[in-house]
Amino acid sequence: MLKKAVLLPVLLTSSVAFAQQADEGFYGGIKGGAYEVEEGQFKFSDGMLGAFGGYKFNKNFAVEAEHMNFLGDSDRAGGGDITGRVSGDVWAASLVPTMPLTDKWDLFGKAGLARLDNSARFRGPEGFINNTSRETEFLYGVGLQWKQDNMFVRGEIQSTSDAPDFMIYSVGVGMRF
Secondary structure (H helix, E strand, O other): OHHHHHHHHHHHHHHHHHHHHOOOEEEEEEEEEEEEEEEOOEEEEEEEEEEEEEEEEEOOEEEEEEEEEEOOOOOOOOOOOOEEEEEEEEEEEEEEEEEEOOOOEEEEEEEEEEEEEEEEEEEEOOEEEEEEEEEEEEEEEEEEEEEEOOEEEEEEEEEEOOOOOEEEEEEEEEEEO
16 A cells, blocks of 8 residues: 555656656757848848757747748849849847647747848849848747647747848748657
């Protein structure tokens, strides 16, 4: 009887600890989507590819790093006879608070810093305009994530302190390790 009395609390405690750890640890994934940039009369939108990784401390909090590459080579511009190309990269580190909605769905936010490296070349009636910039800005976003075992799928919207002139929309697939 004493063995059962000792064994039962140990089994319950270890199963609760395992259930809590299932939503903790390292994770990583890839994502793709689109970005929009608007600067005065210039407006571009094109594809984006990225990768992300992080560490989830518990079901409500994680830290994450990511890299996004703007596929660029866009020949679309705001209108008239102005054309151009935009390309660039974003490197970001964020805090990721998460609110579980159900056992399969999470709502999450992002707040952090992003390093934007971009170049733009425009051609208009007044000739060529070349612009290269490197900026560090506040990054924020919101997303919805569906999870199954160690896999997850997420959709998110991100921007920087330069919003609404710069928006990123993406869908990603990831795995917890």
